[in-house]
Amino acid sequence: MKKKMQVALGALLALTCTVTAAAQSKEQLTDTIVISPNKEFKIMLIGEGTKNVATNNKFDSLKLLFLADLEEAFAKNAYPMETKQTYYFVAKNGKRRLKIESEDYQQTAIDIEKEKEELELNLPPYHYTIFDMANNYQYQVYLSDPKKLALLKDINCSAIIQEAAIGKKVFRKEYRIDIEQEKGKWVNTTVTKNRWDFLEVTTNAGATMVGSSLSPLLGASCYFMTSDKFRVPKLRAGLAINTYTFSEYSNFDFKNIYIVSDYELRFMLNIGQKSIPKKPIWLGVDVGTFVGYKKGNLDKSIKFGLIVENKGVEYSINRIWLRDADKNSLYAFSVRFTL
Numbered sequence: 001m002k003k004k005m006q007v008a009l010g011a012l013l014a015l016t017c018t019v020t021a022a023a024q025s026k027e028q029l030t031d032t033i034v035i036s037p038n039k040e041f042k043i044m045l046i047g048e049g050t051k052n053v054a055t056n057n058k059f060d061s062l063k064l065l066f067l068a069d070l071e072e073a074f075a076k077n078a079y080p081m082e083t084k085q086t087y088y089f090v091a092k093n094g095k096r097r098l099k100i101e102s103e104d105y106q107q108t109a110i111d112i113e114k115e116k117e118e119l120e121l122n123l124p125p126y127h128y129t130i131f132d133m134a135n136n137y138q139y140q141v142y143l144s145d146p147k148k149l150a151l152l153k154d155i156n157c158s159a160i161i162q163e164a165a166i167g168k169k170v171f172r173k174e175y176r177i178d179i180e181q182e183k184g185k186w187v188n189t190t191v192t193k194n195r196w197d198f199l200e201v202t203t204n205a206g207a208t209m210v211g212s213s214l215s216p217l218l219g220a221s222c223y224f225m226t227s228d229k230f231r232v233p234k235l236r237a238g239l240a241i242n243t244y245t246f247s248e249y250s251n252f253d254f255k256n257i258y259i260v261s262d263y264e265l266r267f268m269l270n271i272g273q274k275s276i277p278k279k280p281i282w283l284g285v286d287v288g289t290f291v292g293y294k295k296g297n298l299d300k301s302i303k304f305g306l307i308v309e310n311k312g313v314e315y316s317i318n319r320i321w322l323r324d325a326d327k328n329s330l331y332a333f334s335v336r337f338t339l
Helices: 002-024 050-055 058-075 112-120 146-154 157-164 168-173
Strands: 031-038 041-047 085-090 096-101 126-132 137-143 176-182 185-188 197-210 213-227 233-250 253-270 281-292 302-310 313-321 329-338
Touching (some): 031 157, 041 050, 050 168, 058 096, 058 157, 137 146, 197 233, 213 253, 253 302, 281 313
Parallel strands (some): 031 176
Antiparallel strands (some): 031 041, 176 185, 253 281, 313 329
């Protein structure tokens, strides 16, 4: 029996590693600092962690390289001033490359998220993107008139962020920080509130193997869930109840039917929290006790175990300490499907 449980535990851990790897391969969430010198000029600094973005001063040096290379390309008639999309790549080894999308460029697909962002932020039409490949940052500049690009040389983003005096709480709780000029001073105008907490109630059905006995199960759970600043579920804690039915079957008849319920306290972490999965991937622990509707081996026994939940399917493995004179223990493996 111990070997079977070791195999089950190994399978559960393998499943955990698999779903974690799958989650991390998804598109990563990013933070943004938006600097708006005026309505016709916006700068977006994009990376992981608003505080990291704020303390990264590479943009002020890379923009000078970008403007110099752009001026050289323009002098050689290799860059049309009316270009709507311009991309500038800076590699780890210092090599640089300038790319443009010409006016006759035919868009093959609509980027819905990009369209929503441009409308919500009221972004001007001329777009310049600097890719810092060494640090995985993007610096995006939006202008209403390409002739105003030279004004970028006089913008010192590091000094602007420092003057805006962004507090630690804002860095921790916000994924987007807005900085604008008011009465000649740079101020933090962030109003984004994206985090939310809520209660979640679910019901489920499945099967469990306790020792060598198989039983169907019906259950319900209630969780208090918290999210991070991207509204990706982060932590949840709650209570669960599951009811099992064990019996002996012989001569086409069920005998010695034994019904028992367990009451669990659960703590779980979303191990895919820095990605964008369709549903969270939960890993956690549970502790609980059994209550039998008549006296039996499981009545008043204690359980402790590991839980993994992914896409509405929950897997758990538990050790159960019986209340018999010999203080024996059993292992249980359960699979539940959310209804």
